[in-house]
Amino acid sequence: MDTHSFASLAHVRILLLPVGLIPQSLFESYASEIRTYTSLKLAEIPADTRDGKAARFLPNPMSTGYLHLSFPTHPPAQSQGPLSLLRPSIFPLAVVGIAACSQGDNLRSLHHQFNSNLEDIFPAGSTFPLVRNCFAFEETEGTVNLDTGESLPGLTIVPCIAKRKLHLGTLLGVLCSQILVEFGTLTQALESPVGNEYLNASLMPLPPPLSELPSPLNRGDSIPNISSHNSQPEVTRSSFTLGAAPTLKRMSTAPSTAPSRSNTLNVTVPSKKRLSTYGTSSSHGRLYKMLGDFFLLSGRSEDALICRAETRYNEAALVFRSANDPLWYASTCEGMATCSIIEAWSAGHGLNNSTTAVKEPWHDVSDRLTQAINLYQRTAAPESxxxxxxxxxxxxxxxxxxxSLLFAVWSAKGWGPLAFTTMLQPGPRPFLPPTLTAGDRTNYLLLERLxxxxxxxxxxxxxxxxxxxxxxxxxLGQRERIAVLEVxxxxxxxxxxxxxxxxxxxxxxxxxxxxxxxxxxEDGYTQTPNIPQSAGLGIHNVHPVAGVNWGTVGVRLSESTAGNESILKLLAYICRVLGIDLEAIGLSEATEARVVEHPPSLNKYDEDIVDxxxxxxxxxxxxxxxxxxxxAVAEALPDFPTVAQFALSSLKTLQTVLTPNDQYHLYATASRALLTSRRRGDPRAIEYWSGRPIVSISVAPLPTIRIPIEKPRSIRHKVLDPAPILQGIVDPFLYNPRRASDKGTSLVVQNEMLEFVITLQNPYIFDLELQEVSLSTSGVPFDSQPMRVVIPASTLHQVVISGKATETGVLTIRGCFVQAPGGIPREYILPLYTTEEEERLARKRRxxxxxxxxxxxxxxxxxPWTQADKHKSIPNAEAAIGSAFKFLECKVVPEQPLLRIRRSSVTHGALMLYDGEKSIIRITLENVSSIPVDFLHLASEDSTIGPSQKALQEGNLSVFETYETEFNLIHRPVLTWDKDESKSIAPNQNLTLTLGCFGKVGCTNGVIHISYAYSQDPRLGDSGSFYLRQVSYPLMVTVYQMLECSAMDLLPFPAYPQVRRSADTESVNPKDERLRHLDISDDGWCLFSIEVRNSYGTPFDITLFRTQNGKEEASSTTTIPPGLVIPIRKIVLSDEAVSKIIPTLSEKQFVVATSNLTKVEEKAQRELFWYREELFKCVSARWHETGGTRSGELSFRAQRLTLPMLETFRLEIAQVSLSLEREDNEEEEREISYTGAKQYLKPNEFVQLRAKVMNLCSFPVVFTLDLEATPSEHLIYEGIFSELAIGRLQSGESKEISTTLCFLACGRFELSAKARGFGSSETEGRVARTHISAIVTED
Amino acid sequence: MSHHLFLLSPSDTPLYSLTHQSSKPVATITSPLASNLPTWSTSAFAGTLTALSGASSTTQHTSGGAVKVGGGQDRHVIQMIANASLDVIEDEMRKQNLMYFKSIDKFNEWTVSAFVTPSNMKFVLLHEGKNDDGIRLFFMEVWELYVKTAMNPFQTAHTAVRSSVFDTRVRNSARKYL
Structure with missing residues (x-):
């Protein structure tokens, strides 16, 4: 290809041509050997001065100039034929065939081939090349058995000797001298009047044909092969062809652009007509310019003035300035510009120091070229x-x-030898000065420095x-255009x-x-079915042609893929400049291997956030x-994996800006391409592309009966702790480290089906197909089947992957493997969002x-790709975090037994109870696994627990209410279970459990949790824990409240002996039967009464029981509605018992007494509490359905004990007894005492009133006694009646005082005594009373 | 004579673009070289080539199938040229302490003028004729309008300008100066 080197005008082109069967590599090596000669000293060129005239261009032996050589391997396009005089430098002035000759090669046949190749390349009659020669390189030394005797003209054998390079130089020198001689010949022809006319004939003249030249030229010497080549037979071209061949082919098919040979040849005809038009036959401008060109080519820039190219150019310029010949003038300007550079080069080349001119010398050159450009631009174009x-x-x-002038000066840091070298460099590749290296191109500072x-x-x-x-x-022709654009x-x-x-x-x-x-x-194979017509930019006119070949069988020709890679590289580069990474998705060998990174790469994981x-x-x-x-380009090549790569990369990177149509088109293209590539057996596959598809992974919750729960072994022998019942599940600690650590792991059972719910996302507008989604696990082997998923357009989609862990241990779910159709599986890790992880992501985002x-x-x-280089140092610090990822973990525990509830005695799971009713239910369990159950534990909950727990949690209850609530929770559960029942179930056996139920108002449902385990499992070893499973049995509970208690009361109950007497006689009456209990003779009793209302439809019998120490049990039964009474013994509780604080059953640790009551109030409250407790200990009630079987307990717990009731229930501080005695008569006295409370006395008699006070307290008390008698005006007494000092009495001690009194009238007198205690707060205000009646009669 | 205005964010993303047909006549100097262009092969890629080289005056193109761009100019190519001229603009704005770069680049028949705001927004105008003062005034007005738009707290350097007020005013200003 043309490199458009600056000094191309001064380069003598020598076309290198392979001849015979020469391998490309060998040709390249020989060519590069020849190419080392970029310039030849004029002194080295043999001056063959046979002919004075011909020696015009040959250098003097002493001349110091250089001949610049360039060695293209491509012949010029034939369409450039008309330029042969205007721009001779673009044509190869000589052709060197390169042949490898080994033993047995026929030199003659090589020679023939060379000639016939030349004939192919150059049209007959063209001026160039002037010289042709064939170099036959000997491959090995000493094989000179070639018959050198038969010297073929134009064939030189290059022996394989040590100094071959030097030898080549000599050969090239000879070749050049021949060229220079030919220059002379050509000039001679043009200088003739006929020649000059030809020269001026048209805008782009052709050299005159040989026949018209005036003087016979002895060309036979120099080009002896011209006459002979016609007779040579056509030799088939070797398989190795240069790029020229397709070009030729191309030209022949596009006649509009490329002229055919005949066209070029016939130009002479119109040129004759033009002769008169131009009328410049006398002008020698073009001739001067030609001479200038030749002198420039022959390196004569430093010679005497007459021979210098520049002089000739100046002459020409003078002529053109007046004449209207812009094309030639412009060309002259170019030549002049080249001249000055060559001059500068040779000057600098010898001295090797840069000239320090005032004005930068390149300005002149540049101006001259600007002039040339303007001239070219203005040239009126002829029609053809x-x-x-x-x-x-x-x-x-x-x-x-x-x-390139500007560029060379710029890149070489100024006008100097480096710049000249850059400009003169003829090589097949553009020459870059060492100031520019590939990496520096984007470095602004370096470029600006230049x-x-x-x-x-x-x-x-x-x-x-x-x-x-x-x-x-x-x-431009295709080839020229590509070359121009490339440069x-x-x-x-x-x-x-x-x-x-x-x-x-x-x-x-x-x-x-x-x-x-x-x-x-042109191959007859159209690609139209494969390439959509809309391919390309989409910016040109699209003529959708209905695919003619649709449905027909496509014939696949073997396609050469050479060069595809470079085109793709170019594409990727263009896209990178525009900000798209076409290789965002890699292309690599198809593999099914699942690559798991250890530790997981942080960058890969963060990629999506960054994106x-x-x-x-x-x-x-x-x-x-x-x-x-x-x-479209990749499709046209075609390179199917790359098509997919490009399409998918752009889908990924441009997702936000692509229209739905485009997205769909790209996806469809990619899928089609992948299919095709797989069909064709392409080993490459694309990486996974569609961004992070996984949003989350979670373990699907197991059915509740299958969830294993880890428990310490000690739980098997532990007494049930009431705390959980009272407090519910609420954790009292704000931070519970044990709970926090449990978060990530869940327990699963070995060999049982485990399900993972994976949420996938598809941000695109088309349905995304994933060939395979599978879990990426580590730790315990996990047995699961990958699945194929189609995610609907722009949605989140959930799939469930199930599998089994086959061993016990820890199963870590790192993430997922996903594989797109025709792609490579890729692992996406999904760490848990721990706090650190969230913090890290947030920081990254920030x-x-x-x-x-x-x-x-x-x-x-x-x-991003340029940024990556700059920030290389930063990720290293973060990389360590990658290993700190936490993943979802499951603990796989050994296989567990499984129970199911086979049947239960509860129909439809609904239980109907009366308030306080006690009944039983039976549940039959079946072990459906092959593992025995040896541990069984029941727990229950019901709907009353929650509200109570809540009330307790809130803590607004009084101490009393708290106690009641807690009592209810602990001692009156709805469901109870006998813990001593059988606890083991062998495989496939049944076990029936009996549970007690208790009707509690407000209970609507309940659940029985049956926990079971195989705790003696040998696989568990010595670990301190075992695994439980639970099966739950829910119950619907309905509790009817049919009996309502109210108005509990305690009444004083003095002894009424006469009642007993009447009861003895008539014992038939059931009412009297009840009253029988009231037949109590001695003191110290009180009466318990309660109203019970039956709000239910059926009658109930209620029995009230009394159980008190030392007293016989008594009961009182009635059919509701009437109330119930039962006498109970008064009691007194010791101070220690009473002063105890009201307990909390939960044994909470942090109960702080919050009451702000005074001491006295608090004491009263405690007394009330403890006496109530005592009361309920001794009184209980049961109900029984009249005529039915159901029975239960009646609770008084809702009743309140009031202060008067307390006073009644409690024994007095002292026992006071009064008695009247006649002083004189012993018998009478006895009689009086016999009658008890009523005494029959006579008036006006002195009687002794004895008052006996016994201290009932446990401590000594000082007592005073008040006596009172009514009507007091009818009796007289001795001393005082009130505040009689009794003194201090020890506990249990008694003292009697007696007073004499006399009743003055008949009638009924009431005598009462009040004993008051002093000395301690307990006794303050408590009065013990008694009274007697005295009936005073005359007889 | 058409003008193409692009407001480019500091990351080269167009935030606003305007095609303005000026009523002023332009003396188009067509190079004799560009006359009598041959029609090449009908392959899709030749079409690309034709469009990119600027020889599209003979054919009308529609891009995306819907938007028809006036003046026989291909929108994609116009954008390519505007994008390519950023090379020169970036180079010059680092060297010269200017905001208005008149006729900073020429490509095909287009002349490119640019205006760089202190916040590194680039206004790129592709025009055919020479109208330095008019363009300068136009740029100043567009700048003012843009600053007003940018004061919207929801407007960032990456958000496209969709304000119809902005659009109308820029059009008015274009009518006035171009």
Whole structure:
């Protein structure tokens, strides 16, 4: 390819051509050996001065100039034929065939091949090449058995000797001298009047044909093979072809662009007509210019004035300035510019020091080129097509010349030897000065430094280069256009203008693919069915052609994939510049292996967060367009895995900006491509692409009967702790470390089905198909089947994966493996969102967000891939966290027994109870597993527990209420169970459990939890825990409240002996039967009474029981409604008993007495409490359904004990007894005492009133006694009656005092005594009373 | 004569774009080189090439199937040119302490003028004729309008400008100066 080197005008082109069966590598090595000669000293060129005239271009032996050589391997396009005089330097002046000759090779046949190849490449009659020669390289030394005697003209054997390179130099020198001789011949021809006329005949003249030359030229010497080649038979071309061949083919099919041979040959005909038009036959401008060109080529820039190229050019310029010949003038300007550079080079080359001029010398050169460009631009184009292409070619190469001048000076840090070398470099690849390396291209500082040093800004280079671009590029032939655009792109790249480079590269791609597609069409194989018509940019006219080939069998030709890779690389580069990473999704060998990273990579995990928060970058519309083009290009190649890669990468990176149509199209394309690639057996597969598909993984909750619960072994022997019942499940600790650690793990059972619920997401607008989703686990082996999932468009989707853990231990669920169809499985880890993890993610987000609105870097340097390089040091610090991820864990425990409830005695699970009723239910359990159960524990809950617990929690209850509530909870559970029942169930056996039920008002439902385990499991070993399972039996409970107690009362109950007497006689009456209990003779009793109301429809019998120490049990039965009474013995409780604080049954640790009662109040409250407790101990009631079987207990707990009742119930502090005695008569006395409370006395008699006070307290008390008698006016007494001091009495001690009194009248007298205690607070205000009646009669 | 205005965020994302057809006539100097263009093959890629090289005056294109862009100019190519000119703008704005860069770049038939705000927003205008003062005034007005829009607390440097008021005023201003 042409490299558009600056000094191409001064380069002598020698075309290297492979001849015979020479391997490419060998050809390349020989070619590179030849290419080391970039310049030849003129002194080294043999001056063959046979002919004075011919020696005109040959150098003097002493001359110091250089001949610059370049060695292309491609012949010029035939369409450029018309330029042969205007721009001789683009044609190869000589052809060197390179052949490898080994033993047995026929030199003659090689020679023939060479000639016939030449004939193919160059049209007959063309001026160039001037010299042709074939170098036959000997492969091994000493094989010179070739018959050198038969010397073939134009064939040179290059022996394989040590100094072969030197030898080659000599050969090239000879070749060059031949060229220079030919120059002379050609000039001679043109200098003749006929020649000059030819020269001026048209805009782009052709050299005169041989026949018309005036003087016979002895060309036979120098080109002896011309006459002979026609007779040579056509030799088949070797399989190794140079790029020229397809070009030729292409040309032949597009006749509009490429002229055929005949066209070129016939140009002479119109040129004759033009002769008169131009009328410049006398002008020698063009001749001078030609001479200048030849002198330039022959390196004669330093010679005497007459021979210098520059002089000739100046002469020509003088002529053209007046004459209207812009094309030639422009060409002359270019030549002059080249001249000055060559001169500068040779000057600098020898001295090797840069000249310090006042004005930068390149300005002149640049001005001259600007002039040339303007001239080219103004040239009026003739009508015919091929000249258009040539014009544009000249224009473009001129622009490139100027640009490369600026670029060379800029890149070489100024005007100096380096710049000249850059400009003169002829190689097949563009030469980059060492100041620019590939990595520096985006380094702003380095680039700017060059600008500052040289004074050439990058923008000036760019603007110069910008002139090149325009619609006229379409005129160029494909090959020239690609070459021009390539050079343009590379200059843009070098000055760091990446976006412009990308623009040009897109055009390059367009050219290349156009060639490819058209080339295929010529093969007779159309790709139309495979490539959608809408491919390409989508910005051109689309003519959807109905696929003719639809439904027909496509014939697949073997396609060469050479070069595909480079095209894809180019695409990826363009996209990167525009901010899309086409390789965001990798392409690698298809594998089914599941790669698990240890420790999990943090970057991979955070990738999605980073992506999600990434600021928009680049130009969305352009990106979409480019991406579409990229996919189309990859499809046209075709490279199916890459199609998928590109399509999916862009789906991933551009998801937010792609329209639904585009998304769908890309996805469809990718799927189709993947299918095709799999069908064709492509080993590559794409990585997983669609972002993080997993949102969450959770263990699906096991059915409750299967959940194992870990318990310490000690629980088996533990007494039931009431605390849980009272407090519910509420944890009293704000921070419970044990609970926190339990969070991540759940218990699962070995070999039982385990289900995981995986939430997947699909952010796209199409249904996303996942070929495989499976769990990524570590630890215990987990046996599960992957599943195929289709996630509906833009939704969250849940799937359940089930499996079994086959061993015991810890099962860690790291995440999921997902695999898209035709892709590689990828693991997505999903750590638990622990606090640290959340904190870390939040921090990451903050970092990204705080960066996102700061524009520290120019846009091109903000791409994620460039950023990655800059922030390399940071992730290392964070990488350690990766290992700290916590994952979902399951503890797999050994296989467990399983029970089920086979039957129960409760119909429909509903239980109907009366309030306080006690009944039993039976539940039959069946062991359905093969493991025995040896531990069984029942627990129950019911609907009354919750509200009570809540009330207790709130703590607003009084101490008394608290006690009641707690009592209810602990001592009156709805469901009870006998703990001593049989506890083991063998496999497949049944066990019936009996449970007690208690009717409690307000209970609506209850649950029986039966926990069981195989606690002696040998697999558990010595671990301190075992595993429980629970089976629950829910009950519906209905409790009817049919009996309502109210108005409990305690009444004083003095002894009434006469009642007993009457009861003795009539014992038939049931009412009297009840009253029998009231037959109590001695003191110290009180009467317990209660009202019971039956609010239910059926009658109930109620029995009141009394159980008191030392007294016989008594009961009183009645059929409700009437109330019930029973006498009970008064009691007194010791001070210690009474002063105890009201207990809390829960034994709570932190009960703080919150009451703010005074001491006295508190004491009273405690007394009330303890006496009530005592009362309920001795009185209980049971009910019985009249005529039925149901019975239960009647609770008085709702009743209150009031202070008067307390006073009644409690024994007095002292026992006071009064008696009256006649002083004189012993017998009477006895009689009196016999009558008891009533005494029959006579008036006006002195009687002794004895009052006996006995201290009933447990401590000594000081008593006073008040006596009273009514009516007091009818009796007299001795001493005082009130506040009689009795003194201190020890506990149980008694004292009697007696007073004499006399009744003055007959009648009934009431005598009463009140004993008061003093001395301690307990006794204060408590009075013991007694009274007697005295009936005073006369007889 | 058409104008294409792009407001680009600091990350090169267009926040607003406007195509304005000016009533002013333009003296289009077509290079003789660009005349008589050949029609190339009909392959899709040749179409791309044709469009990118700027030789699209002969054919009308629609991009995306719906939006028809006036002036026979392909929208995608216009955007490519505007995008490519950012290279020069970025280069120049680092070197020169200016806001208005007149005719900073030329590509195909387009001249590119740019205006860089202190917050690194770039206004890029593709125009054909020479109208330095008008463009400067136009840019100043657009800047003022943009600053007013940016004062909206919900407007960030990445949010597209969708305000209809902004749009109307920019259009008015374009009518006035371009």
């Amino acid at each position: 097509e091929p000249t258009h292409a040539l014009f544009v070619f000249l224009y473009c190469s001129c622009v490139l010349r100027q640009s 600008s500052t040093l040289t004074g050439i800004s990058r923008s000036s280079i760019a603007s110069c280069l910008g002139q090149l671009h325009g619609p006229w590029l379409l005129h 343009t792109a590379s200059i843009y790249a070098c000055i760091g203008y990446q976006r412009k480079e990308a623009y040009i590269l897109r055009e390059v791609l367009g050219c290349l693919l156009d060639l490819m597609v058209c080339g295929r069409e 999600e928060l990434r600021e928009p970058l680049g130009w969305p519309e352009l990106q979409v367009g480019v991406v579409r083009e990229a996919v 970092v990204i967000l705080s960066e996102s609105c700061r524009f520290k870097y120019p846009p091109l340097e903000r791409h």
